[in-house]
Amino acid sequence: MKKAAYSFPEEVLEHVFSFIVSDKDRSSISLVCKSWYEIERWCRRKVFVGNCYAVSPPILIKRFPELRSVTLKGKPHFADFNLVPEGWGGFACPWIRAMAGAYPWLEEIRLKRMVVSDESLEIIAKSFRNFKVLVLSSCEGFTTEGLAAIAANCRNLRELDLRESEVEDLSGRWLSDFPDSYTSLESLNISCLGNEVNLLALERLVSRCPNLKTLRLNRAVPLDRLPNLLRGAPQLAELGTGAYTSEMRPDVFSNLAEAFAGCKQLKTLSGFWDVLPSYLPAVYPICSQLISLNLSYATVQSPDLIKLVSRCEKLQKLWVLDYIEDDGLEVLAASCKDLRELRVFPSDPFGLEPNVALTEQGLVSVSEGCPKLQSVLYFCRQMSNAALNTIARNRPNLTRFRLCIIEPRSPDYLTLQPLDDGFGAIVEHCKDLRRLSLSGLLTDRVFGYIGTYGKKLEMLSVAFAGDSDLGLHHVLSGCDNLRKLEIRDCPFGDKALLANAAKLETMRSLWMSSCSVSFGACKVLGQKMPRLNVEVMDESGPPDSRPESSPVEKLYVYRTVAGPRLDMPGFVWTMDDNSALRIS
């Protein structure tokens, strides 16, 4: 049998590719050769678009004609800190319209930081017969009317998750629009809704959906209704309570405790607004099975938190307010040996004096006691190089380290030195670090360490740090895997940016606000790099009404195959390769 140079037939490759699902691997496959690119694009079912402006609906649809699941992200991360003005962009409508036409079998839409209108929700409700999953994370622009359309029409809906979105809550009636015959709900997150929902409709919905595993209620659901809900869904794995307060009555308490005890599969708890501490013991029966606890709304003091947390020996994830204090974190370190993620939020971020006894020591204790700790977000008011050093040596397995020392430019409180060496130790010892947020007093030296050691770093957040362009240059030239860089209030300027222009094409995006990048440099960057969108934001007027050397207010640079966007508001200018300034 004569044999030509073999190649696996298309059906074989297609079958093999169906086992390869991660985005990275799929991208890799499509880069191997043209024929694999072709096969891969036809059998791709799931796509993740990290920046909705990096590509356009027609381009996406042309390349991937058979998608079932689409994830899109819109605004840059700093939008969470109100740095992105209203109307900036991230509109979901053009995407949803286009997908309605191209993907009648679409099952899943996940959007983050996008503007979603009721009209878009109505289009989703009517266009996709097999629609199963809608996740709107930190989105805005829609009302409960849009939700009503989803409830009424999506027969096969499994997941409706509105986490942290801003919803105009017109009426709680929308929940009743789920027909009585609808029973396929598996996950419901309405924690962001302001008003009361129709509680009777909620109870009926919960009890008729046998596969409901996740239920996150909003604050308006009173505590005394919780037992009934729990009894209707004893198979729940994840629960977000409503307000956790009520008149203290023994029957309410025992009812609640009994209902919790009945949920043998409950592993995740959140909610806990307005906690009345004497009701916390109602969850004690299930503490030993909890792996995730979000107490970031629970304004209770350390002793009550300690009593709760010390019972959760299987805990892997804890989000809590700084009321837990160093003492509480020490107990956490002693009790929860399986802890992987810790987030400590500030109870009073704008207060001038510390209101709680939470210092760097708490984090040091946890880093000592919890061998599996990988992910940290920690707000505090003081830090030292010594503590950071200790943390780095204790926990070289850290992958995410976000430290927020509340007062900008705070030095090492013991030595009054910059915290360069401390953060240097973090990047040096934590070789798999993927995400880092810096704070405190920092010079260019810390960026030298980051450029040298941060080889796996993918996302870096910087504020009020550095001395000169060298800092930015170290990061852009040294961090091989950098994807997202966000900077505010740092003295970084033109030189480093222009010298590392090519690097920006390998990244998803760069954000710089209140830095020293001149308008002229932005123009040069835009002209030099046609595959980048260089957007300047300035609410005080067109940047060309000032000298070229004036610094721009905000700069957002991202790679794209879609060219400059056409939906910019009046305060955003694009620096494309036309020498004339284009105003949208």
Place this chain on the structure above:
Amino acid sequence: MELLCIRQWISGLLPTVKKWLSAWCIKPVGGALVRQEPEYILLALMGSPLKKIMLCSSEKEIFSVEEQVMVQHSVIINNMIEDGSYNHEESKIPLDCVDSKTLKKVIDYCTHHTHHHNDNQEDLEAWDAQFLNVDSNGLYDLLMAANYLEIRNLLDLIYGTIKNMIKGKKIDEIRRIFNIKDHGFTPEEEEQNRKEYPHFY
């Protein structure tokens, strides 16, 4: 339902029978026996010659192999035996798209898995890994043969192996493993790809 009971009965029976046979120095039949009546099995165990069948490669080479072994693994061969189109005295099954080298390997695989099916998982996996330690041409031939003969577990094994040749590997390495000499992108496209995704290469 009945087949299940029979299988359980047989697998319960086998250890005792094996011991008895080894005392009498009679070679036992290995593996779970699915499609045969209990009386026949006992007859076979008591010393009737093991039924063999003949497979003929594309190079006209004849391979004799236990019917048992091929019937268990290959849906195609099982169907042929069942529907009576195979006559044990005269017939040989022509496999025109499988060359001798590949056919021998396929037979090896089926034979090993029949006789060693009670081995622990680790040992079987190690044997499989060694078995598939071939170049991609060889893998291709095995895949085609397994597909043609409809040998499910061998197919799954090969697909898994191909997947591992791709997953997590750099692109230059994938091209080498799969012998892809011409990637088909224009020089500009290739350059742009390498610029945008330097760590994939």
